[in-house]
Amino acid sequence: xxxxxxxxxxxxxxxxxxxxxxxxxxxxxxxxxxxxxxxxxxxxxxxxxxxxxxxxxxxxxxxxxxxxxxxxxxxxxxxxxxxxxxxxxxxxxxxxxxxxxxxxxxxxxxxxxxxxxxxxxxxxxxxxxxxxxxxxxxxxxxxxxxxxxxxxxxxxxxxxxxxxxxxxxxxxxxxxxxxxxxxxxxxxxxxxxxxxxxxxxxxxxxxxxxxxxxxxxxxxxxxxxxxxxxxxxxxxxxxxxxxxxxxxxxxxxxxxxxxxxxxxxxxxxxxxxxxxxxxxxxxxxxxxxxxxxxxxxxxxxxxxxxxxxxxxxxxxxxxxxxxxxxxxxxxxxxxxxxxxxxxxxxxxxxxxxxxxx
Amino acid sequence: xxxxxxxxxxxxxxxxxxxxxxxxxxxxxxxxxxxxxxxxxxxxxxxxxxxxxxxxxxxxxxxxxxxxxxxxxxxxxxxxxxxxxxxxxxxxxxxxxxxxxxxxxxxxxxxxxxxxxxxxxxxxxxxxxxxxxxxxxxxxxxxxxxxxxxxxxxxxxxxxxxxxxxxxxxxxxxxxxxxxxxxxxxxxxxxxxxxxxxxxxxxxxxxxxxxxxxxxxxxxxxxxxxxxxxxxxxxxxxxxxxxxxxxxxxxxxxxxxxxxxxxxxxxxxxxxxxxxxxxxxxxxxxxxxxxxxxxxxxxxxxxxxxxxxxxxxxxxxxxxxxxxxxxxxxxxxxxxxxxxxxxxxxxxxxxxx
Numbered sequence: 001x002x003x004x005x006x007x008x009x010x011x012x013x014x015x016x017x018x019x020x021x022x023x024x025x026x027x028x029x030x031x032x033x034x035x036x037x038x039x040x041x042x043x044x045x046x047x048x049x050x051x052x053x054x055x056x057x058x059x060x061x062x063x064x065x066x067x068x069x070x071x072x073x074x075x076x077x078x079x080x081x082x083x084x085x086x087x088x089x090x091x092x093x094x095x096x097x098x099x100x101x102x103x104x105x106x107x108x109x110x111x112x113x114x115x116x117x118x119x120x121x122x123x124x125x126x127x128x129x130x131x132x133x134x135x136x137x138x139x140x141x142x143x144x145x146x147x148x149x150x151x152x153x154x155x156x157x158x159x160x161x162x163x164x165x166x167x168x169x170x171x172x173x174x175x176x177x178x179x180x181x182x183x184x185x186x187x188x189x190x191x192x193x194x195x196x197x198x199x200x201x202x203x204x205x206x207x208x209x210x211x212x213x214x215x216x217x218x219x220x221x222x223x224x225x226x227x228x229x230x231x232x233x234x235x236x237x238x239x240x241x242x243x244x245x246x247x248x249x250x251x252x253x254x255x256x257x258x259x260x261x262x263x264x265x266x267x268x269x270x271x272x273x274x275x276x277x278x279x280x281x282x283x284x285x286x287x288x289x290x291x292x293x294x295x296x297x298x299x300x301x302x303x304x305x306x307x308x309x310x311x312x313x314x315x316x317x318x319x320x321x322x323x324x325x326x327x328x329x330x331x332x333x334x335x336x337x338x339x340x341x342x343x344x345x346x347x348x349x350x351x352x353x354x355x356x357x
Numbered sequence: 358x359x360x361x362x363x364x365x366x367x368x369x370x371x372x373x374x375x376x377x378x379x380x381x382x383x384x385x386x387x388x389x390x391x392x393x394x395x396x397x398x399x400x401x402x403x404x405x406x407x408x409x410x411x412x413x414x415x416x417x418x419x420x421x422x423x424x425x426x427x428x429x430x431x432x433x434x435x436x437x438x439x440x441x442x443x444x445x446x447x448x449x450x451x452x453x454x455x456x457x458x459x460x461x462x463x464x465x466x467x468x469x470x471x472x473x474x475x476x477x478x479x480x481x482x483x484x485x486x487x488x489x490x491x492x493x494x495x496x497x498x499x500x501x502x503x504x505x506x507x508x509x510x511x512x513x514x515x516x517x518x519x520x521x522x523x524x525x526x527x528x529x530x531x532x533x534x535x536x537x538x539x540x541x542x543x544x545x546x547x548x549x550x551x552x553x554x555x556x557x558x559x560x561x562x563x564x565x566x567x568x569x570x571x572x573x574x575x576x577x578x579x580x581x582x583x584x585x586x587x588x589x590x591x592x593x594x595x596x597x598x599x600x601x602x603x604x605x606x607x608x609x610x611x612x613x614x615x616x617x618x619x620x621x622x623x624x625x626x627x628x629x630x631x632x633x634x635x636x637x638x639x640x641x642x643x644x645x646x647x648x649x650x651x652x653x654x655x656x657x658x659x660x661x662x663x664x665x666x667x668x669x670x671x672x673x674x675x676x677x678x679x680x681x682x683x684x685x686x687x688x689x690x691x692x693x694x695x696x697x698x699x700x701x702x703x704x705x706x707x708x709x710x
Contacts, residue, residue: 003692003693036696037690037696038690038691038692038694038696039690039692039694039695039696040692040694042694042695043692043693043694097374097375097376098372098374100374100375101371101372101373101374101375102372110561110634111561114559216691216692331382332376332381332382332383332386342635350699351697351699352696352697352699353697354697354699
């Protein structure tokens with residue numbers, strides 16, 4: 001069986017590296033979930049320390065953004081469309097799920113096309129779609145903004161919280177508190193942006209990076225590729241997920257993003273403000289920007305006390321090192337977003353590692 | 358239980374939210390913290406699919422269920438068929454024969470009578486199918502109620518059914534009978550009802566050939582019980598999926614289950630859709646799946662009987678009862694690792710049944 005062979009090779013390479021611990025960051029939340037779901041840590045030698053990263057868009061959305069969205073729906077008559085995970089994330093005093101139960105028009109959707117269709121069919125309603133995600137979902141948001149523009153819709157808006165991954169990775173690599181020996185790079189983001197934007201990781205920081213698929217074999221193969229690079233002391237950016245990712249990425253999707261969005265500074269939960277890491281609508285499309293159309297008073301929010309989401313997102317702490325984990329903070333009563341999101345590290349730990357048998 | 362809560366639980370004690378209906382932990386909280394708090398008795402607190410009542414030493418099963426599925430007509434069934442199957446299946450899980458049903462309708466003003474007719478025809482057809490193998494008993498709807506509410510105060514039609522079943526063969530089937538070493542069987546593929554419903558929801562927009570597995574399982578259960586007198590427990594998997602049944606049964610019987618993921622039947626289309634949508638088929642609703650706990654020496658006999666039944670062609674052995682414990686379900690993955698199956702995560706699919 002291929003997995004057995006890959007694992008034997010991993011064991012040999014780890015032995016040859018002769019290091020007490022090798023920290024590999026799984027940037028993407030989906031990788032964290034799949035590693036947990038398949039029990040992959042059981043197949044890896046103890047020297048390999050898989051640490052979680054900030055690749056979960058819901059998790060890195062700061063509390064203040066939730067507060068702002070709730071402030072908008074409490075001050076204006078809005079139908080708000082959101083992906084399911086977002087509505088459970090707690091803000092400072094409420095959540096979209098709670099607002100929904102109070103009667104606010106909050107709709108869970110699986111595709112922004114549904115929000116667009118609703119807006120077209122209900123011209124008397126103001127519709128906001130919460131556009132969240134990394135480079136994977138940004139092209140789709142671009143498409144619907146352009147469609148809204150073509151249809152001359154006056155009642156459709158996006159609340160843009162899109163972020164981009166490479167600047168966040170650079171922020172992590174600059175952080176002296178975090179020791180990373182290798183990066184398992186996100187599969188879906190890379191399908192859009194390709195491998196070139198990550199080259200600074202190996203060129204400037206001498207750290208190996210491998211773009212990995214999501215099946216167990218792909219993930220283990222990517223780990224093996226990182227170890228080989230460490231042994232050869234020749235870090236580079238490689239693609240394991242060759243069926244989906246090309247070096248140049250998906251140029252059509254990249255162009256879609258550039259057509260509609262420009263880059264801005266953005267605050268990431270746990271990482272703080274990262275220059276050039278967020279996306280914002282270009283002036284040509286500013287009429288669809290919910291933040292401009294529905295101004296609100298300035299808010300001050302703080303992250304919840306004792307919540308370690310920030311440190312979990314940087315890989316400094318494991319979820320069960322947070323005092324709130326599984327006691328006060330559970331998937332059904334979350335304090336921080338890492339517990340809520342379907343890609344959240346705390347949710348993965350809660351679901352798959354919490355109980356010992 | 359509610360005393361030490363985080364202040365971020367905004368919904369605590371204030372309002373019902375949609376996840377109270379998901380069949381997972383939140384539903385459990387609602388039941389434990391409200392319904393049982395005020396109405397607890399030794400029968401209700403068992404929280405079984407149907408309650409076993411003793412009337413003049415005769416055991417009867419009594420159950421009730423409500424149906425709010427949206428859309429009301431879906432591939433493979435409709436709310437009428439569902440309302441009969443749901444209650445019949447709850448009765449037969451304790452080895453009882455369905456004897457009588459009630460049918461209560463809440464109708465929205467403006468609901469087309471033609472659609473009501475189609476639902477009633479479907480109800481009649483489903484009862485007729487049940488009666489083809491109902492141990493000589495003629496199941497009928499013997500009482501009911503009809504209410505009409507103004508437009509916008511209900512969504513077309515809501516149905517409640519309750520049912521009585523007779524324990525004709527004096528068999529005792531319950532989670533307390535589950536023993537270490539028992540084999541765990543299922544009569545076919547998981548996740549079909551949930552995804553069939555989802556495929557019809559406006560926001561999904563994907564074309565499939567998926568059909569709900571909605572079916573009355575009394576004939577299957579009869580065949581199972583005829584093939585072996587070592588059936589220890591049964592439960593049908595509905596909201597919350599296969600995961601909920603396994604976790605609840607392991608906790609009720611205080612045993613550890615070991616489940617082989619690779620053995621769980623699942624249609625290719627379901628698997629592919631789940632991967633595409635990021636859903637876990639373990640947690641997706643079914644409406645025609647029964648999980649059986651049988652002494653291992655009768656495992657092949659029962660499996661054979663199941664496969665000969667119309668609703669059991671894809672039956673499989675999926676695991677074993679491994680040992681006594683506080684109640685935990687372990688999945689043996691395809692790659693030879695182990696992990697826990699947890700109830701706390703549930704698919705957010707409102708109005709699935």
